[in-house]
Amino acid sequence: MTRSELIAELAAARPHLPMREVERIVQVIFAEISNALMRGDRVELRGFGAFTIKKRDARTGRNPRTGETVSVDEKVVPFFKAGKELRERVNHANGSAD
């Protein structure tokens, strides 16, 4: 499923909302999650999962094609950890309690 398919499904389920408004809602949600991570905040959605950032130290890397060394600055990367309920739902087919 893509973002636009999600928007189309939602719009179909809520005919009283104009498509533009549904698009805006989806945009607001993901923008707020992105902005929270940029501020260094944690986003915790119980049952679904949590978005956090992880720090990566500066390191010396290599261009895999040329073998040249390059310095990679310290950075943060977004990270998502699925919540218990979602993790179990995704794994349901294997029948094992997680």
Place this chain on the structure above:
Amino acid sequence: MSTVTRATLAEQIYDQVGLSRHESADILEDILERMARTLEAGDSLKISGFGTFSVRQKGQRTGRNPKTGVEVPILPRSVLVFRPSQLLRAHVNGQAAEAGEAEGDEA
């Protein structure tokens, strides 16, 4: 560091889109449930400008109880992985404009 929750997101919808507080919370829950259902079905979920959630199959492997050293089989399972888009990666490092303005098809 503060924590953003469902309440924060619903408040943003209320503020920025102008739905009632009740419908803001309701549609947020609806969105999360549709996302969860997609992943539960084993499908991936691609949110352009944000990232891709996908389900990865892990095979059986042998693990060990770290305390006792006893070998235990770890059964095959499906796990959820999230791959942030280049845009989100740049944004969290303060390298991009407001994420909300990104509407490209890159995910």
